[in-house]
Amino acid sequence: MRVVLDTNVYISAILFGGKCEEILKLANLGLFEIVISKKIIDEIKSVLMEKFYWPDKQIAEAIKYIKETTSIVNPEISLTIVKEDYADNKIIECAVASNATYIVTGDRHHLLPIKEYEGIKIVSPMEFLRL
Numbered sequence: 001m002r003v004v005l006d007t008n009v010y011i012s013a014i015l016f017g018g019k020c021e022e023i024l025k026l027a028n029l030g031l032f033e034i035v036i037s038k039k040i041i042d043e044i045k046s047v048l049m050e051k052f053y054w055p056d057k058q059i060a061e062a063i064k065y066i067k068e069t070t071s072i073v074n075p076e077i078s079l080t081i082v083k084e085d086y087a088d089n090k091i092i093e094c095a096v097a098s099n100a101t102y103i104v105t106g107d108r109h110h111l112l113p114i115k116e117y118e119g120i121k122i123v124s125p126m127e128f129l130r131l
Helices: 007-016 016-027 039-049 056-069 086-097 125-130
Strands: 002-005 033-037 071-073 100-104 121-125
Touching: 002 007, 002 016, 002 086, 007 016, 007 039, 016 033, 033 039, 039 056, 039 086, 039 125, 071 086, 086 100, 086 121, 100 125, 121 125
Parallel strands: 002 033, 002 100, 033 071, 100 121
Antiparallel strands: none
């Protein structure tokens, strides 16, 4: 099973732990595969730098950990499913390109209301852990 995590899930896991960190730990146990794209990695870097003022070295360590625990895909498609926030489309693009089963997100405004796209279920971290 392949899963795409939204940037907010990575940020929550890194900064606050909890359910989002638990998802990463379960993936490390081999229960499922987390798939990520360069665009998602770039957004994680940007958020850690611009919103949380992390130094470059600390960001590099976080990204190294993420890369070690995920499979990287390069989506060759461009979607405009989320018109209110075009940046969210990169999450769906990654999921489609990797034939993911789930997108896990905390985005209640744009992604969670979609619920499903082309057979890919869009769920919250708590919903995902219940599965």
